[in-house]
Amino acid sequence: MxxxxxxxxxxxxxxxxxxxxxxxxxxxxxxxxxxxxxxxxxxxxxxxxxxxxxxxxxxxxxxxxxxxxxxxxxxxxxxxxxxxKMPGRDRIRSDFLATLLFGDLLSPGQVDKMIAIRVAEYHALIDAMAACNTKGLTPGHAFVNGFGLTVYRAMVAYLENNRHALVGQTLLGARDHAAAAKSAQAQPLPRSQPAPEEMQT
Amino acid sequence: MxxxxxxxxxxxxxxxxxxxxxxxxxxxxxxxxxxxxxxxxxxxxxxxxxxxxxxxxxxxxxxxxxxxxxxxxxxxxxxxxxxxKMPGRDRIRSDFLATLLFGDLLSPGQVDKMIAIRVAEYHALIDAMAACNTKGLTPGHAFVNGFGLTVYRAMVAYLENNRHALVGQTLLGARDHAAAAKSAQAQPLPRSQPAPEEMQT
DNA sequence: ACGGACATGTAACACGTTACATGATTAA
DNA sequence: TTAATCATGTAACGTGTTACATGTCCGT
Missing domain, CATH: 1.10.10.10 (Winged helix-like DNA-binding domain superfamily/Winged helix DNA-binding domain)
Structure with a gap:
């Protein structure tokens, strides 16, 4: 659409x-x-x-x-x-999650700050949506509004319950990275490992 | 990004x-x-x-x-x-919600079918994500995966708990629409009502 | 026989953003 | 005086999608 x-x-x-x-x-x-x-x-x-x-x-x-x-x-x-027509797939592009995916490359402070900011933003959105809700909305609008409210609340809850885990892991990872940086490559992923034949820079 | x-x-x-x-x-x-x-x-x-x-x-x-x-x-x-750099706002474009926003213009059967399909899709995604979770993931990947899992679960729960409300409202609305169709405009919204001066089609 | 996975790449096209152009009013 | 709200519109630009081009191997 x-x-x-x-x-x-x-x-x-x-x-x-x-x-x-x-x-x-x-x-x-x-x-x-x-x-x-x-x-x-x-x-x-x-x-x-x-x-x-x-x-x-x-x-x-x-x-x-x-x-x-x-x-x-x-x-x-x-x-x-x-x-x-049946609606197509939802298009989502989250810079926030894309950044946190690489949380282990950032300082714990940066990760924590990003999450804090996002949590605050969601709280503001939730308050605004909760206020406008249950007035003279069309059934569709009420449903869609409730959907958004629910999702934002779930997001905030997840962030608040799990931020310590990511920040903590990031801290622990700091030493590993220092070590890994010396060896050519740190590769925790099961991807193309072999045969550096003709490296072209 | x-x-x-x-x-x-x-x-x-x-x-x-x-x-x-x-x-x-x-x-x-x-x-x-x-x-x-x-x-x-x-x-x-x-x-x-x-x-x-x-x-x-x-x-x-x-x-x-x-x-x-x-x-x-x-x-x-x-x-x-x-x-x-601080991540920008998430970009979301949901055909699904945009369609349900106008649920009152569709038949209850269509609305119900769309929701059923979406619920099934989310269930499949949840199963796939839950399976891949808690393996040899980087901290960031685990965090982001958990985030997605939580959000999809919240979505499914909302859809399952509230679909009846939307479908029911849609049913009730059918009669209103038949009546409203006769008068020029059905306008439940507080928007530009006045002065049809020079309508140009 | 057919579709899917593997594997890379290009070109036309669609779509939407950003910035610009214009300009009055009002509140901090 | 600075910014925001109201009000419409255009043009350049960026970014990404879709479809195409090419070809093998494998499973059913």
């Missing part, structure tokens, strides 16, 4: 301007989707071209006209058609 | 070929990162150009030569330098 389709879906739940859609992305959907102005405005333009949405221009004093978009009947049909 | 940097990190933990790196991505790191051949091979070529890795060519009967990459000292320095 690309930005264009999600915008269409958002408009299926009510009229909105590009700016309002952006706020929705960052305030309510940020735990499973994100989109910048640079993708939202062109998306709305394409949808308009395709006749899937229309817009009304609202003049504002001293500001660019606000364009309030509304989904058309053709748009509703197209969206439902898209929704029916 | 881009594919190039992660490849460098993987090589910091041991030598590997492009093909082996790809397997690592899909078998061990798939819960927080993914990369295709089309990004891995060019990444290794760029790293070689930059002198951050070298490779030894291993002739294989009736197969393209296997290139086993090894990180250089310059590569280790560059990688540690990168690791030290």
């Amino acid at each position: 690309d930005v264009k389709t999600l915008c269409l879906g958002i408009l299926a739940h009510g009229d909105a301007s590009g700016y309002e859609i952006k706020k929705l992305f960052e305030q309510k959907y940020s735990h499973f989707y994100e989109a910048s102005f640079g993708s939202i405005y062109p998306a709305l333009a394409r949808l308009t071209e395709a006749g899937l949405v229309s817009f009304s221009q609202q003049a504002q004093s001293k500001r660019p006209d606000k364009k309030v978009y509304r989904i058309t009947t053709a748009g509703r049909i197209a969206f439902l058609d898209d929704l029916g | 881009d594919v190039k940097t992660l490849c460098l990190g993987i090589l910091a933990h041991g030598d590997a070929s492009g093909y082996e790196i790809k397997k690592l991505f899909e078998q061990k790191y798939s819960h927080f990162y993914e990369a295709s051949f089309g990004s891995i091979y060019p990444a290794l070529a760029r790293l070689t150009e930059a002198g951050l890795v070298s490779f030894s060519q291993q002739a294989q009967s009736k197969r393209p030569d296997k290139k086993v990459y090894r990180i250089t000292t310059a590569g280790r320095i560059a990688f540690l330098d990168d690791l030290g």
